[in-house]
Amino acid sequence: MSPFSVKTFVIFKIDLQILIKEAYNNEHLEKEKLMLELKEVSMRYPAGNVALDNLSIEIDKGEFVFLIGASGAGKSTFIKLLTKELSPTSGQLWFEDKNITKYHKRRIPHYRRNLGIVFQDYRLLEKETVAENIAFAMRIVGKKNREIKRELPLILNLVGLNGKEKKFPDQLSGGEQQRVSIARAIANNPKLLICDEPTGNLDPATSWELMDLLSKLHNHGTTIIMATHSKDIVNTMQKRVIELEDGKLIRDEKQGGYA
Ligand SMILES: Nc1ncnc2c1ncn2[C@@H]1O[C@H](COP(=O)(O)OP(=O)(O)O)[C@@H](O)[C@H]1O
Numbered sequence: 001m002s003p004f005s006v007k008t009f010v011i012f013k014i015d016l017q018i019l020i021k022e023a024y025n026n027e028h029l030e031k032e033k034l035m036l037e038l039k040e041v042s043m044r045y046p047a048g049n050v051a052l053d054n055l056s057i058e059i060d061k062g063e064f065v066f067l068i069g070a071s072g073a074g075k076s077t078f079i080k081l082l083t084k085e086l087s088p089t090s091g092q093l094w095f096e097d098k099n100i101t102k103y104h105k106r107r108i109p110h111y112r113r114n115l116g117i118v119f120q121d122y123r124l125l126e127k128e129t130v131a132e133n134i135a136f137a138m139r140i141v142g143k144k145n146r147e148i149k150r151e152l153p154l155i156l157n158l159v160g161l162n163g164k165e166k167k168f169p170d171q172l173s174g175g176e177q178q179r180v181s182i183a184r185a186i187a188n189n190p191k192l193l194i195c196d197e198p199t200g201n202l203d204p205a206t207s208w209e210l211m212d213l214l215s216k217l218h219n220h221g222t223t224i225i226m227a228t229h230s231k232d233i234v235n236t237m238q239k240r241v242i243e244l245e246d247g248k249l250i251r252d253e254k255q256g257g258y259a
Pocket residue numbers: 045046047049050051069070071072073074075076077078
């Protein structure tokens with residue numbers, strides 16, 4: 001080999017090393033970005049219906065995702081898989097770098113600390129005040145009274161409920177009750193906020209106020225998955241849209257509308 005070709009070979013080898021290193025870093029970064037991954041997930045209820053049919057979906061940290069589809073399309077089932085109320089009948093579910101498909105019951109409470117969950121019907125403790133409803137969630141993860149006292153006003157302020165802390169749920173409007181439910185869901189800084197038809201019981205104006213709040217939380221860095229029926233909301237927000245029909249994925253658009 002002439003000196004020239006040795007040099008060429010050395011340069012080539014260094015280039016190759018750099019390329020391999022970059023490829024590795026890229027792959028690593030991709031993985032770091034990933035929050036949730038469904039790999040060929042299907043869900044069949046014992047009664048026999050297939051509620052989700054072979055879904056493969058990736059959701060990155062920081063995304064805002066709408067989950068849409070007609071009633072019975074599988075939205076709530078999808079959400080119950082994420083919250084580990086149900087386990088898929090086939091396929092895999094990953095959260096960050098963990099395969100959570102077959103998590104044992106004992107591990108589920110720990111996993112759920114990553115999540116905040118909001119339902120259409122608020123699900124507040126009716127006999128407790130606003131402050132107690134939120135503090136309850138904080139106590140579950142072992143926060144001390146001192147911390148709760150310090151953090152509660154910040155959370156109330158964030159969701160726009162200052163001054164309402166001593167009220168009981170039945171003294172609040174629907175929109176306010178849903179804010180309490182969001183406050184409770186975000187009280188422990190969840191990585192992922194999951195909302196199943198959160199505006200389903202609210203009038204349009206109140207729904208928009210709630211969407212403003214969710215946008216604000218998203219801008220603060222919370223990843224959000226929201227199941228909804230509302231064409232108006234999905235068309236206006238212009239976020240990623242995942243659409244289900246009879247349990248099948250029929251659309252996944254980065255900045256979709258309802259169509
Ligand atoms: N607990 C259950 N047992 C049997 N079938 C169910 C159960 N829950 C939902 N299903 C069925 O699974 C399908 C999807 O339902 P669901 O996930 O609630 O849809 P969506 O939230 O989009 O309205 C429907 O056909 C529904 O009837």
